Amino acid sequence: MGSGYWEKVLRVDLSTATVTEEVVPVDVWKKYLGGGGYGAKVLYDEVDEQTGALEEGNKLIFAPGPLQAAKQTGAAKFTVAAKSPITGIYGESAAGAGWGMALKSSGFDALIIQGAAAQPSYLVINDNSIEIRDAKKYWGLDAFDSSDQILADAGIDKASICTIGQAGENKVAIACIVVDKHSFAGRCGLGAVMGSKNLKAVLVKGSKKVPVHDQDKLTEINRDIGKTVHENTKDWLRIHGTPFVEIGCDSDGDTPTRNWQQAHWPEGAEKLGCPNYTDELKAKPHSCNSCVIGCHRDIEITEPAEYAMKGPGPEYESLGMLGNNCLMDDVKALSFMNDLCNRYGVDCISMGSFLGFTMDCLEKGYMSPDDIGGRNLQWGDKDNMIALIHDLCNVKPGFGELFVNGIVPAATKLGDKALELAPHVKGLDLPAHDPRAFFSLALNYATGSVGPHHERGNPQVATAGFLLPEAGVDSVVDRFEMENSEFVAAKYQDYGTLTQSVCHCKFMLFGGYSMSVMLESLNAITGWGWSMEDMLQAAERIFTLQRLVNVKYGVDRKDDTLPKVIFEPSVEGSRAGKCPHDFEAALDRYYDLRGWDENGIPKSEKITELGIS
Known part of the structure; x- marks a missing residue:
């Protein structure tokens, strides 16, 4: 019988290109479990207040938890933690797909990345075989293309991969980590931390069975709860995913409409929400490993050609921030923007926040078009929104250089009135739910x-x-x-x-x-x-x-x-x-x-x- 833990953590120092396995006894896991608990423990013990988020001394922790031993519905999650470049404090984000289960099945309870590689690199974990490989040929590729090429070149069947796009390479403070081209550790700028370490990707394959205490009991629980969750979600969350809540959130005054200045926008919500979203985008469910819900959306757009794309569709948060927040109601254009953000590897929540804030500042006279490269961004201006996403992720003069370090540094440059208008706490942009609707x-x-x-x-x-x-x-x-x-x-x-x-x-x-x-x-x-x-x-x-x-x-x-x-x-x-x-x-x-x-x-x-x- 086991305990769901290997009592082993893998530590990779990219500065010295060394790999060590460390014993972490079960007493530590009993206190902190894994995921964000273990990530916080490492940061508390090892990263001091003087260390900058993009400095070599910061640690990037990838940590699954005990439930990755279960192969249970909902148990595909894992957590990434580091000091955040956008807040300067504890940063954490979770993702799904297959990576967390793969790391757990490779024989490790967590992965700690420290230092910085001298040149672009990627990490391969194939059970007990650990390699740091050259990633120069992939540097500059977006997260999706680099995932495909690295997986093809690695020659490892059925591996899972975390990558960054150009936003992470350019250390944009809201860069995210992309998992299997399907899930995203989106918040807190952890993709920028990965980019600061010259780490393009972490590829994992695990073939070991995690030892658990009572497999028969676990199998029984998994079977029963899988049936229950499926029955309770199959008629709404599986059919429509999180876009299901768009119209209800707007009705409750819960959406961040017009940079939080407007209480509701029913005509826009109807176009962005369901059933229009599902019908227009031919949306289908996409599940993380072992999940019976499949809340993620696979979509396809063929017309108009300028928005053609195929892949993950926007979640509610993207609809709320790129849509309601910016008064942009074209669900196909929004899906194209979402795809751009996914490929560049950048947080859609903060991207939508930056754009809505910019629209508001321009309207109120707190900035001029010259501040963002001469673009006169208006509410619902999809063409300029798309252009500015490119500008930020490539850190172009104007909008890119203004927002590269987050909304607070940008607003500070613009003046006190803009700073008062910026919708953030501790430097992190508010997500698409309004505390005035739910105290x-x-x-x-x-x-x-x-x-x-x-x-x-x-x-x-x-x-x-x-x-x-x-x-x-x-x-x-x-x-x-x-x-x-x-x-x-x-x-x-x-x-x-x-x-x-x-x-x-x-x-x-x-x-x-x-x-x-x-x-x-x-x-x-x-x-x-x-x-x-x-x-x-x-x-x-x-x-x-x-x-x-x-x-x-x-x-x-x-x-x-x-x-x-x-x-x-x-x-x-x-x-x-x-x-x-x-x-x-x-x-x-x-x-x-x-x-x-x-x-x-x-x-x-x-x-x-x-x-x-």
């Missing part, structure tokens, strides 16, 4: 470990009945309730932290995958015999450790805030007159609930209670 999002965005993130805590789903009764959220939440928002935000943050550490897809919650099923799965894999209290404490421990990483990097109460616009209520729509009120009092209650002091620093007794060392 518990306010504290979630303000205090999140990576900045504002819709998947590291999505408390808005509690208003739709997707509850966490095991954690105390056992009844539907009023979306405009501020009184108990600290509790709801904290519990969904812990749940998000847990899923990113055991490495599981949170969308399974929509299909009936409860925390009880997660605990049952974890115990079948590990044999630890944990109670629900043990698992919840592990989640709190990891979230607190991530906060301690950020405290180390200078974060405190002054940073736990929101853009000015979030405190400005709309005069129309379903959230008219609403915005998160008494925010500072709610933040006080949140800190008290967390066991942090009035400045947002975890208290020593809380650190001791959680066993963080």
Whole structure:
């Protein structure tokens, strides 16, 4: 019998071209699980506050979790972590496809990349065979073409690959990591960290069976929960994917319309959402390994020729940021922009944020077309949007040079009024959900470990009945309730932290995958015999450790805030007159609930209670 862990981590130093295997005992995994928990542990122990995100001293951690031993629906996830170039604090993003399971099956629980190669390189992990290979011929290719060529040249059947495109090579602060041309570790600029290390790709193949405690029990759980999740999602999430929520989000005032200045845009949402999206793009489900949902979209556009493409279609976040945020309602043009971002390897959320912010600044007179290469970008201006995506990813003069380091450096150059308009927390752009529509999002965005993130805590789903009764959220939440928002935000943050550490897809919650099923799965894999209290404490421990990483990097109460616009209520729509009120009092209650002091620093007794060392 096993425990779901190899108790081995692979460390690759690109500066010295050395590879070492390190023993990490099970006691560490019991505390931090894997994924974002282990990533935070490495950053806390090894990367100090003086180290820049794009310097050799930063570490890039690829970490699956125990559930990658399960071959269970939702268990294709893995986490990438590093100090973020866009925020300068803890950075983390998750992806799916097949890479996480492949690394786990190669005999390692995590991969740590440090240093920087002298020339473009890629890494090959083929079970116990580890090689650093020359990538000069692939440098300059987009993420999709380089994936194809590296896989063809490597000569390794059924391998999985993480790559960067030109945005990562050019160290654009919002560059992402592309996985199997299908999934994306999108947020926090981790593709730029990979590019700073001259690392074009990491190719993995694993053929080992991860030893687990009780395979028969695990097989039974996998069978039962697979059926349940499929039945509960097959008529909506499988058919339409995340674009299913576009029209509902617009109705709730939850979309970031017109750079967060407008409450709703029903005529645009109808064109971007379903069923129009599914019909116009011939969208089909695309599953990550072992998943019964298939929420990703495969699409094909043949006409008009200028938008022709075939591949992954935009998710809701891309629709919200490139569409609603920019008042751009052409779903085919948006899909082409999404494809450009995917191939360049850049975060669609931040790209849409930059474009909408630029449109707003131009309209308000906070910048001129000369600031962005002479382009007079207007709302819904798809041609100039496409041109500016090219400019940023290639760091061209104007828009590219202005936004290469993120929205805060760009806005700072433009002046105080532009800086006040920039929709970010801690330097990371807000995703496509509005805290004025769901008040518990306010504290979630303000205090999140990576900045504002819709998947590291999505408390808005509690208003739709997707509850966490095991954690105390056992009844539907009023979306405009501020009184108990600290509790709801904290519990969904812990749940998000847990899923990113055991490495599981949170969308399974929509299909009936409860925390009880997660605990049952974890115990079948590990044999630890944990109670629900043990698992919840592990989640709190990891979230607190991530906060301690950020405290180390200078974060405190002054940073736990929101853009000015979030405190400005709309005069129309379903959230008219609403915005998160008494925010500072709610933040006080949140800190008290967390066991942090009035400045947002975890208290020593809380650190001791959680066993963080």
